[in-house]
Amino acid sequence: MIRTLLALDGALVRGALSCVLAAEEDISVVAEVDRGDAVRPAVQAQRPDVVVADLDLIAEDVPGPVGPCPLLVLAHPRRARGLRGMLSATRMVGILGSDVGPQRVVEGIRRLFRREPVLDADLVVAALRPDGPLTSREIEVLRLTAAGAPVAEVAASLGLARGTVRNHLGRIARKAGARTRVEAVRVAREAGWI
Structure with a gap:
């Protein structure tokens, strides 16, 4: 049984992932925390095999809060710079986007438990750029x-098709975790970034 600790902000996401993990025969959730200062005491008390954590909750205290325990970090692309220190960690650290499906997290936990790498390229x-x-x-x-140019003007300025500009804007929005162009900017x- 892979004993797992969840250190995730947001009760809905944490609860949903806990339910997904509880349905797996080889994984059990031994603790759930929603604050960075609660991670270390939970790790010491529960001795998990793998910790799944939001980058934002542990960024201030990495690698301290989980000790030698493998850590699966869920990070948003716009926070990727915070991963730099983890890339040189001497223990197993897995890195996945916070927008991955629950099955990727399940597989990531299993891989870290087997001491196999888990990285979102x-x-x-993004962390290194x-x-x-x-x-x-x-x-x-x-x-x-951002300067207010509509799609047609951006396309003309850069010698691109309008559809290509829309595709770029869609990828930018996903990387920024934004729903609109204004929010992406x-x-x-x-x-x-700009």
Whole structure:
């Protein structure tokens, strides 16, 4: 049985993942916490085999809160820079996007328990890039969009088809965790991508 501790912000997400894990024959959730300062005491008390944690909850205290226990970090692409320190960790650290399906988390737990790597390549690249997860073309598209240019104008400026610009904007929104272009611009500015 793989004893798992969940350190996730948000009762709905944490509860849903706990239910998914409880349905697995080889995984049990031994504790759930929603604050960074509660991770270390829960790890010491429960001695889990794997910890699944939001980057935001543990970023201040990595690798401290989980000791030698394998850690599966769920991170949003816009927070990927916070993963840099974990990439050089001397113990097993898995990295997945916070938007992955629950089965990817289940498989990630199993892989870490077997001491196998679990990495989301896009997040690793985003963590190592100085300008965040956006490609240079996406940055160009977003800068023009942020300046108020409509899709047709962005396409004409960059020599792209309108559909290509819309595709770039869709990828940018997903990477930013945004629902709209305006929100994507705001997130990108706050994260220092543009």
